[in-house]
Amino acid sequence: MTAMLAAMGILAAAAGCSALLARRRSWSLTVSAAGCIAAAAVAMPAALRVLLGGTMQTVSWTNPVTGSQALVLDPLAAWFLIPVLFISAACSVYGRGYLLSADGRVGTQAAALDILVLSLMTVFLAGDALLFLAAWEVMTLSAFLLLTHEHARMEVRRAGILYIVLTHAGTSCLLAMFAGIAAGAATLRFVAPHLPFATGTAAGLFALGAIGFGCKAGAWPLHVWLPAAHPVAPSHVSALLSGVVIKTGIYGLLRASLLIGPLPMACGAALLGIGILSALLGVLAALAQHELKTLLAWHSIENIGIILIGVGLGSMALSAGRPAVAAIAFAGALLHVVNHALFKSLLFLSAGAVGKACHTLQIDRLGGVARAMPRTALSRVSRLHGAARGLRRHAGDRAR
Numbered sequence: 001m002t003a004m005l006a007a008m009g010i011l012a013a014a015a016g017c018s019a020l021l022a023r024r025r026s027w028s029l030t031v032s033a034a035g036c037i038a039a040a041a042v043a044m045p046a047a048l049r050v051l052l053g054g055t056m057q058t059v060s061w062t063n064p065v066t067g068s069q070a071l072v073l074d075p076l077a078a079w080f081l082i083p084v085l086f087i088s089a090a091c092s093v094y095g096r097g098y099l100l101s102a103d104g105r106v107g108t109q110a111a112a113l114d115i116l117v118l119s120l121m122t123v124f125l126a127g128d129a130l131l132f133l134a135a136w137e138v139m140t141l142s143a144f145l146l147l148t149h150e151h152a153r154m155e156v157r158r159a160g161i162l163y164i165v166l167t168h169a170g171t172s173c174l175l176a177m178f179a180g181i182a183a184g185a186a187t188l189r190f191v192a193p194h195l196p197f198a199t200g201t202a203a204g205l206f207a208l209g210a211i212g213f214g215c216k217a218g219a220w221p222l223h224v225w226l227p228a229a230h231p232v233a234p235s236h237v238s239a240l241l242s243g244v245v246i247k248t249g250i251y252g253l254l255r256a257s258l259l260i261g262p263l264p265m266a267c268g269a270a271l272l273g274i275g276i277l278s279a280l281l282g283v284l285a286a287l288a289q290h291e292l293k294t295l296l297a298w299h300s301i302e303n304i305g306i307i308l309i310g311v312g313l314g315s316m317a318l319s320a321g322r323p324a325v326a327a328i329a330f331a332g333a334l335l336h337v338v339n340h341a342l343f344k345s346l347l348f349l350s351a352g353a354v355g356k357a358c359h360t361l362q363i364d365r366l367g368g369v370a371r372a373m374p375r376t377a378l379s380r381v382s383r384l385h386g387a388a389r390g391l392r393r394h395a396g397d398r399a400r
Contacts, residue, residue: 001057003046004073004125007039007085008118014038015114022107029096032110036092036117040085043121047085051078058127070127072190077124079334080251083341084124087243088117094349095236098356102149102234109149116142116240123248129178129188132255136174136248140167143245146237147229159228166225170215174252177208181259196261206267209256210274217249219308220278223301227285230297231361235352238293242300243345247337250307257315268315271308278305292351292361296344303340307333 014035021028050057050073060070073081092113099106119142122135148160180201182188197205211222218226226246230238253271257263282302289295310333317326355361 001046001059001071001073003042004057004071004121005059007043008121010039010042011035011114011118011121015111015118018110018114019107022105022110025106026100028107028110029099032113033092033096035114037089039117039121040089044082044085046073047078047081051075051082060127069131070189071122071125071131072127073125076251076254080124080247080337081121083247083338084117084120084244087239087341087345088113088120090349091236091239091243091345094239094352095234098234098236098352108145112142112145116146116245120244120248124251127190129181129190129259132190132252133171133174133178136171136252139245139248140164140171143237143241147233147241149234149237150232153232155228156232159225159232162228163225166215166222170212170222173208173212173215177205177212177256180205180208190255190259199264202260202262203264203267205260206256206263207270209253209260210267210271213249213252213256214274215249216252217246217304217308218301219249219274219304220281220301223278223281223304226301227294227297230300230348231291231293235293235348235355238296238352239345239348242296242348243341246300246304247341250304250311250333250337253311263315263319265316265319268312268317268319270312271315272312275305275308275310275312278302278308280305290363292354292363293348295363296347296351300340300344303336303344307336307340309333310336 014031018028018032018035021031046057049055054075056075057073058070060068062068095109095113099109116139119135119139123132123139126132126135144160144164147163148156150156151160178188196202215222226242229241233241279302282298282300282305286295286298286302289298310329314326314329314333317323317329351361
């Protein structure tokens with residue numbers, strides 16, 4: 001756990017230094033990127049050791065206000081942390097180049113990036129609901145600052161307001177869920193044993209969690225902020241939002257399920273239905289898009305649906321007493337979490353490079369990009385996109 005604490009300290013120091021160096025654009029951005037890279041280099045080996053070894057690392061403390069709290073690194077947290085560390089390091093380097101030539105003050109952006117990564121780490125490492133919710137709020141606000149970099153534009157302000165309203169509506173549901181858990185289980189520790197809730201109570205608590213975490217994940221019908229935010233956000237911010245931030249909704253849903261205890265079959269069936277609707281909606285909406293980043297946003301909604309299908313099937317299998325089937329379903333969902341995080345962040349970064357060079361992201365006007373941008377073409381964006389299209393490719397083939 002020492003490595004994780006060191007990485008978090010590096011990010012906090014980098015955020016502070018980036019803010020202090022706000023008048024020196026190049027220095028501020030360089031310090032921010034260096035902080036993300038150093039944090040990834042320090043924390044990645046520790047996360048891999050826990051993931052491969054199946055162990056758990058914990059550090060706890062007590063304060064007079066909130067009582068006992070802890071940071072816990074277990075295999076589930078490590079699985080989500082690894083793409084966060086890798087993608088944030090890549091996005092910090094990309095963002096430095098992007099913001100060096102951008103208008104406006106970049107000190108806030110540089111510091112907000114480090115704070116976002118720090119809060120993401122804390123969300124995944126939090127051992128109790130209070131620490132989780134505090135990190136969740138910091139993550140929401142720092143992502144809002146990054147999203148609204150070009151706030152002079154009306155569409156950016158609208159997207160930012162939509163994002164902040166929906167995510168805080170979701171947070172209110174999470175507060176209600178954790179309050180109900182605390183009242184029934186007398187604990188908010190994620191790993192503390194407790195008696196199972198009654199079926200109706202468990203279903204109600206899970207419904208609150210599904211709404212709260214669904215807002216962040218961008219699942220139907222709480223997806224509306226994603227197509228609004230991605231076209232107006234800087235491309236490295238879109239990569240972070242779609243690659244890792246929306247995955248916190250999946251992580252939170254899994255943690256809440258473990259905290260609530262055995263769930264009725266209806267909860268898994270509801271998740272399965274939401275996943276199917278999200279996937280189909282993402283497919284159909286993506287087919288109608290002509291702007292590249294908007295298409296990728298709808299594609300993220302589709303892939304969140306695919307992940308939720310796996311989580312829903314796994315939950316239903318557990319309710320039916322089929323742990324082997326549940327393990328396969330959850331494994332598929334977790335595999336796609338990392339798969340989507342990697343290829344979608346690469347696609348958004350590549351889209352940003354194309355937009356910077358061509359001054360447009362209208363797909364109908366992007367013919368011949370491979371000849372004009374051979375290095376970007378060598379990144380195999382089209383191949384990644386073809387591999388990632390999933391249900392949308394199948395739907396297109398059927399339409400033809």
